[in-house]
Amino acid sequence: MAKITAAEVNKLRKQTGAGMMDCKKALVEAEGDFELAIEVLRKKGQKVAAKRADRENTEGAVIALVSDDKTKGALISLNCETDFVGKNDAFVKLAHDFANLALASTAANLEEFIASDFAAGQTVAEKLVEQTGVIGEKVEIKAYYQLEAPLVGTYIHAGNKIASMTALSANVEGADVAAKDVSMQAAAMNPVAMDESGVDQSIIEKEIEIAKDQLRQEGKPEAMLDKIAQGKLKRFFKDNTLVNQAFIKDSKVSVADYVKSYDKDLTVKAYVRVGLGA
Numbered sequence: 001m002a003k004i005t006a007a008e009v010n011k012l013r014k015q016t017g018a019g020m021m022d023c024k025k026a027l028v029e030a031e032g033d034f035e036l037a038i039e040v041l042r043k044k045g046q047k048v049a050a051k052r053a054d055r056e057n058t059e060g061a062v063i064a065l066v067s068d069d070k071t072k073g074a075l076i077s078l079n080c081e082t083d084f085v086g087k088n089d090a091f092v093k094l095a096h097d098f099a100n101l102a103l104a105s106t107a108a109n110l111e112e113f114i115a116s117d118f119a120a121g122q123t124v125a126e127k128l129v130e131q132t133g134v135i136g137e138k139v140e141i142k143a144y145y146q147l148e149a150p151l152v153g154t155y156i157h158a159g160n161k162i163a164s165m166t167a168l169s170a171n172v173e174g175a176d177v178a179a180k181d182v183s184m185q186a187a188a189m190n191p192v193a194m195d196e197s198g199v200d201q202s203i204i205e206k207e208i209e210i211a212k213d214q215l216r217q218e219g220k221p222e223a224m225l226d227k228i229a230q231g232k233l234k235r236f237f238k239d240n241t242l243v244n245q246a247f248i249k250d251s252k253v254s255v256a257d258y259v260k261s262y263d264k265d266l267t268v269k270a271y272v273r274v275g276l277g278a
Contacts, residue, residue: 004028015120016041018134042126044133055138058277059086061095062143064154064163064183065103070176073152073165074102077143077274085137086276092160094131098124102144110144145272153179155187162187164273172263184248185255186273191242194271199241207236243268 004027012023012034018041026044030036060079066072078095080086101124107113118127124141132139149167153176156163164186166179193199211229220228238244243256250258259266 004032008032008034012037012041016130016134018130022134041133042130055081057081057138057140057142059083060276061086061092061160062156062163062274062276063092063095063099063160064156064165064272065096065099066152066154066165067103070151070153070171071148072103073147073154073167073272074099074105075143075145075154075163075165075272075274076102076141077163077276079138079140079142079276080135081137085135087159091135095160098141102146105146107144110141113144114141143274145274147270147272149269151175151179153183155180155183157187162273162275164271166271167269168259169267169269170263170265172266174262175266178259178262178266181247181249182242182255182259182268182271185245186242186271187275188248189242189245190273190275191245192240194242194268195244196237196241199237204233207233242271 004024008027009020009023012018012027013020016023016038018026022041022044023037026037026040027034029040057079059082060077062075062077064073064075066074076095076099078091078098080091085091101116101118102113105113105116107116114123114125114128116124118124122130128139128141145165147165147167149169151168151171152165153168154163154165164183166182166186168175168179168182192203208229211232212225215225215228216222238254243254243259245255247253247255247258253261256268259268
């Protein structure tokens with residue numbers, strides 16, 4: 001049997017994130033062959049992943065990052081099964097590693113990102129399987145988004161449970177503050193869309209029907225229902241679309257008006273909000 005040194009075990013642990021005993025067992029099984037030991041750990045991950053494929057994984061960490069020049073943002077949600085794992089420093093670091101990769105990625109969607117290279121000859125998918133074996137829980141990336149604009153800002157809610165990012169139309173003075181504030185607004189208020197045009201027709205129809213049912217219960221004449229329901233729909237848009245919502249730091253102005261306080265032509269171009277379990 002090959003003699004396994006502590007240095008070899010530590011090297012394998014650093015590269016894979018696996019526990020010391022798992023690394024030692026893998027090196028013993030591989031008779032000291034480092035690359036073969038990595039394959040042993042990956043196969044262990046595949047076995048664990050297969051066993052836990054049907055598990056719910058609504059805990060984890062949502063991370064949003066922005067490039068140094070603030071023109072590109074990336075957001076990923078790395079999910080696991082328990083809050084204990086989701087708060088672990090190593091897991092949060094892994095989520096940041098994936099987010100940094102997403103920031104540099106050319107992948108057009110989550111599927112492409114999962115299939116892309118992670119490091120050391122591994123794809124993102126293979127790294128997830130490996131970490132499922134290391135952690136012992138189902139580990140999965142459930143969200144991957146990018147935003148590009150003249151100015152992108154991000155916000156991560158305490159505990160990495162919710163993250164958001166906002167794209168603004170120009171990089172004017174104070175725009176970075178505005179982008180962070182709007183991202184915080186999105187995280188806190190969870191709007192259904194950026195503005196009226198982005199609200200799904202099925203949501204609109206549902207809100208109109210709810211309004212009509214309420215009006216009927218109040219005894220309003222049938223002939224008046226459409227007009228009153230449209231008024232209630234406008235209120236729904238005001239409360240539930242990002243740029244029309246009252247700004248959380250100053251309820252006297254809308255988010256759109258708050259942004260324009262930095263520059264009359266400044267607008268919100270896009271936003272992304274992701275919460276665990278959502």
